[in-house]
Amino acid sequence: MSQQIPTSEIRANIFAFISVKKNGMTTALDIQGLRKTYDNGFTALKGIDLRVEQGDFFALLGANGAGKSTTIGIASSLVNKTDGKVSIFGYDLDTQREQAKAQIGLVPQEFNFNIFEPVVEIVVNQGGYYGIPRAEAFARAEVLLKQLGLWDKARDQARNLSGGMKRRLMIARSLIHQPRLLILDEPTAGVDIEIRRSMWEFLRKLNAEGTTIILTTHYLEEAESLCRNIGIIDRGELIENTSMKKLLNRLDTESYVFDLASPVTALPATSNLCHFTLQDPTTLEVVFHKEHYSLNKVFAFLNEHGVIVNSMRNKTNRLEQLFMDLVENNKQ
Amino acid sequence: MNAQQQWTAYTTILVKEVLRFSRIWVQTIIPPVITTALYFVIFGNLIGSQISDMGGHSYINFITPGLIMMTVITNSYANVVSSFYGSKFQGNIAEMLVSPTPNWIILAGFISGGVARGLAVGLAVTLVSLFFSSLNVQHIFVTFTIVLLTSMLFSLAGLINAVYAKSFDDITIVPTFVLTPLTYLGGIFYSIAMLPPFWQNASLLNPVLYMVNGFRYGILGTSDMSIWVSYGVIVAFILLLGGFSLHLLNKGIGTRS
Known part of the structure; x- marks a missing residue:
């Protein structure tokens, strides 16, 4: 039926x-x-x-x-x-x-x-x-x-x-x-x-x-x-x-933190496209422009100066940074 | 939802409600039975033996239908008000609200749960009353339909109370300050023929009077008023409160923000 x-x-x-x-x-x-x-x-x-x-x-x-x-x-x-x-x-x-x-x-x-x-x-x-x-x-x-x-x-x-x-x-x-x-x-x-x-x-x-x-x-x-x-x-x-x-992709910079194998006291200055900051003798922070620089170039630079990196991580969550930027812009 | 799916949703709510009050039977079934047994002992046996017949019946037989009806009213009301408000308080009312279950099925499920508890407790109290009084039911159909309709009516009232309640205090205010006075003044312990004319007329404004007398007519065959008036008042209130309850659920008053 x-x-x-x-x-x-x-x-x-x-x-x-x-x-x-x-x-x-x-x-x-x-x-x-x-x-x-x-x-x-x-x-x-x-x-x-x-x-x-x-x-x-x-x-x-x-x-x-x-x-x-x-x-x-x-x-x-x-x-x-x-x-x-x-x-x-x-x-x-x-x-x-x-x-x-x-x-x-x-x-x-x-x-x-x-x-x-x-x-x-x-x-x-x-x-x-x-x-x-x-x-x-x-x-x-x-x-x-x-x-x-x-x-x-x-x-x-x-x-x-x-x-x-x-x-x-x-x-x-x-x-x-x-x-x-x-x-x-x-x-x-x-x-x-x-x-x-x-x-x-x-x-x-x-x-x-x-x-x-x-x-x-x-x-x-x-x-x-x-x-x-x-x-x-x-x-x-x-x-x-x-x-x-x-x-x-809208993020134009990347930030990483490197844990170094041995202490470093100073690093020579790089261009304004890549910036190093020593947080302590074995922790190095790097910020670089994505379009004009790369991790390969960063590692090449560090190799050149005898700096050995044990491990690395993102400094901040990328989305978190974008989210904060967008909300901040919306306030203005 | 087709009819079969609606039936499944209805039985789910009903079974859930019955299991809820059955699981806590020490809190839901036993206390009204003990309270009513005390009424029978004190008002029926001890004080009642000193009171002459009322409407052609011994006092204990006269008050028995009213005492049964009182437990049905309070338990039907209490079941729905506590269950529905509890669902709102814990948030699990959302389980039904997000589902395709129509509001009239939700309403029917909760009301049937209230009726189930009202009738279960009413039956338990009736069995207890047999130890104290002799009940010869005169009109079985009237007895059953009046108790069923009254239970439905006060289940609806309990749901409306729960919809508006914002705290646990709110679900005790109406039973304490409205329901209890109405039931005690609803002709459970006396015939309104005993009252002065003014209070006789004032009593006619109390809807519980029509339910108690209708039930008494079913069991004893005597009443202060026509059974058809009792049916008319109860059905009119059911339609009024039922329509209003559905309106509240459809609008989401008290359930949706």
């Missing part, structure tokens, strides 16, 4: 189909003129336009209170917008709310599960809210909890988990309905480096399998390491929206 498909569903799918662009790519998140003024009069968003393409790993950066969480809150229906238009994979959040919501998985900044419920119940119940039958939701929860190293805690109350486990529980919960767009609001805050790295690997794999990911973070090396495109919000405005590569 054939099953009747509701007219509203057909209409929604047609709209979603129309949103597929000519090159075959779909826009995962399309935000136009988004404004938000809270009841207390504070304007958190001043008309943001943002587009995240399907398959992207997108970083949304900004200082505390810049408007990142408000943007995410509106996209995930937890915050009412004042004005503007939001669509998710072509589904309009105002007119096709159910279809739009079904596309999104959200990992919020704060722990927001019932701490007295068993871990597996939290994940399975979330599946229920998406209409996934309990047996199927349980099977999916088992897979996710195993992938995230939480299966041995499945029957424990959530309050007994460590901070890192709680973060992973929220990731498992957000993935139970296999969303096409995953939004993570500072997912690695307060997580130790080992777990952070394993979460990065998990997210990379998820993205490689086709899930579009939007990430906010205060760890800028995290954004630089994971994301292909980047948006920067400052005081309710989107001040940058470009690819990570293009953004990083």
